Structures are given as structure tokens and as C-alpha cells.
Amino acid sequence: MGSCLSIVDDAVNDFLDQQSRYYKESKNAKDYATAAAKNTNENNAESSHLTAVLKSELSPIYPSLPKAAKKFHCRNVYDGDTLTLDNGDRVRLVGIDTPELKEKQPFAVEAKEYTKKYCHGKDIWLTFDQGDESNNKDHYGRLLAFVWVNLEGKNAKGHSNAQWLCINEGLVASGLANAYSPSNTKKVHNYDKMLGLQKIARNHKSGQWRAYQDEQVIITPSGSAFHKCKDVGSIITDCKHLSRSKNLKLIPASEAYDKGLHPCRNCMS
Ligand SMILES: [Zn+2]
Incomplete structure (x- = not known):
């Protein structure tokens, strides 16, 4: 467990840096005026929230990649839940929904920043809920996929200790995406986990839940x-x-x- 902790700590710090930036850059500053008064307490709550999530079975960070994962290269990130691969294919992150950039919804920019930071110009790995590329496309022809990235880490002895972040789950954990299912009969395999992450983010007023009532x-x-x-x-x-x-x-x-x-x-x- 000890060897995992440094990467967990790094990931927590990473999440925290972003959280404080969302706060400062928020376009909805007025909505958050009340929260600002409790800023310090909130950051503590945020920290314990993320530490708890990252150490729990709900962690979006995994010790290994799913076996079926395929490597691709991300050319561009369009918004929080859509990106383009080097081969021109577009990918829609499945099981989630991020705020809309073109409708200027709160936290749309932050959601894009999150995905961009981990994916833009980098190697990414895709998995599909069932089957492969051929049967996981939406009616726009976009691939419906889980996106994975490699988090390089070092354990206590200085050995490489790679961990894998599932971006779909990470966005929900950070309060930057809703768990999303287009219908009651077509749910992704990890939908219950998505709902659990969403509930924790909501209860801790992370990201888009900050002003939630x-x-x-x-x-x-x-x-x-x-x-x-x-x-x-x-x-x-x-x-x-x-x-x-x-x-x-x-x-x-x-x-x-x-x-x-x-x-x-x-x-x-
Ligand atoms: Zn309605």
C-alpha cells in the first residue's frame, strides 16, 4: 500500500490544484460568494474527499490497464467529453456528460481543461463498453469509449509505479461531468460507480456542484x-x-x- 501512496498523493495534489483554479477562474463568482467565506474549510473538506475517493474502490485511478485497451494518439480535445484521434476519428467519452461549451454552461471550460491536460497531443488508450470500434459508434459516427491515460509515478524505492486514470471517471469524481445514460436500458457497465462518484462530488460541492441546492x-x-x-x-x-x-x-x-x-x-x- 505504501508504494501506492505517493502516486495517490500526487494525484490528489493534481486534483486540488485544478479545484483551486476552477474556483479562481469561475465565471460564476457571484454564485460562489457564500462559498468563498468558507474557502479554507472547503479546501480541507475537498482534500479529505479526494483522498477518500482515491483510496476507495471508487478511485478513478487503477494499478493496470484493462486487457482490451488499445493505444491511440490524441490530436485535439474539443470539449470535456469529445476529442479527436490522429487518424481523424472522433471520440465521445461514454457514460458521462460534461457542460456544453457553446452554451457557455458553468464549468464547461474547466471540463475541457481537465481532458486537455491529460490527453492533448499524448498517447491515450481506449476501451469500449462491449465489443470494439465497430459496434460502439453514435449517430454522429463518433466512437463511444472510455479514455485511459498513464500517470507516471515512482514508489518509495524510486521504481516506476505506473498508474492509470480513467478520464471518464475522473471527470465525474472532480464534479466536472454528470454520469449519463441515454436510456434506462443502455447503461455502461460501471454506471453504478459513476453514480457513486457523482454523489460524493455532489455531497462535497466539487466543481459544478459548488453552488448546488x-x-x-x-x-x-x-x-x-x-x-x-x-x-x-x-x-x-x-x-x-x-x-x-x-x-x-x-x-x-x-x-x-x-x-x-x-x-x-x-x-x-
Ligand atoms: Zn423537461
Whole structure:
């Protein structure tokens, strides 16, 4: 265990550096004014949060690569969850959703910075949920993949102690991506882990969760999204996706996230 700790510490420091930068560069400074007053305490909480995550079974850092991983080279990072390979193929990180750059959503820039830092101009490794490149493409022709990068480390004796970061999980752990499933029947194999990481990031107000406040939202019996209440806490909605839905139910948004539902792109963005 001792030999792992230095790399875990480095990774924690790395995460922390980014967290403090997000904080300083945040475009939503006003929203975070309250949090600023508690800055020191928060950083301590953040540190213990990340240390706990990195040492737990929920760590996005692994001692080895999955056997099926294939090596590629990343030419460019487009945003937090999309990149281009040297061969021109585009990759969409599967199982997650990062804030949209073109809609100027909070933490979209930070999510891109995260992926760019680890991937841009570097060797990366891809794995697929099931099968290979041929059956893991979305309707834009993008490869749906998990992206892995090598974190060089040294153990106590100075020997190389390589570790592998799963970028998809790292983004969720840092509060820079939501766990995302396009439907209730097509979930990635590690979706429960993604939800666990998301819950921890939310509870510790990391990244995009910094200003998060729980609210009542509307769900349907089988939908994969949750929707905004027209009036606070009411079951009334004007979302076009719910115009013919029955058996609507109110639940806290935190519970909806933990069930693996995602915010409706029509009414919750
Ligand atoms: Zn909606």
C-alpha cells in the first residue's frame, strides 16, 4: 500500500490544484460568494474527499490497464467529453456528460481543461463498453469509449509505479461531468460507480456542484430525465417532453441523480 501512496498523493495534489483554479477562474463568482467565506474549510473538506475517493474502490485511478485497451494518439480535445484521434476519428467519452461549451454552461471550460491536460497531443488508450470500434459508434459516427491515460509515478524505492486514470471517471469524481445514460436500458457497465462518484462530488460541492441546492423535480415512471417544476415544489410543468406523460411524480433532484436520471435538456438547462 505504501508504494501506492505517493502516486495517490500526487494525484490528489493534481486534483486540488485544478479545484483551486476552477474556483479562481469561475465565471460564476457571484454564485460562489457564500462559498468563498468558507474557502479554507472547503479546501480541507475537498482534500479529505479526494483522498477518500482515491483510496476507495471508487478511485478513478487503477494499478493496470484493462486487457482490451488499445493505444491511440490524441490530436485535439474539443470539449470535456469529445476529442479527436490522429487518424481523424472522433471520440465521445461514454457514460458521462460534461457542460456544453457553446452554451457557455458553468464549468464547461474547466471540463475541457481537465481532458486537455491529460490527453492533448499524448498517447491515450481506449476501451469500449462491449465489443470494439465497430459496434460502439453514435449517430454522429463518433466512437463511444472510455479514455485511459498513464500517470507516471515512482514508489518509495524510486521504481516506476505506473498508474492509470480513467478520464471518464475522473471527470465525474472532480464534479466536472454528470454520469449519463441515454436510456434506462443502455447503461455502461460501471454506471453504478459513476453514480457513486457523482454523489460524493455532489455531497462535497466539487466543481459544478459548488453552488448546488437540492430542489423538487418531476419524473415519469420510465423516463431517463427529470424535469423542472413550473412553480417551486409543484407537479405542474410546461416541458414539451411531458405534454402527454402520465403518473408524474415529485422527488428531490438529489434522489433523481442517484437513480441515474439526468436533467432534461429542454427544461433544466
Ligand atoms: Zn423537461
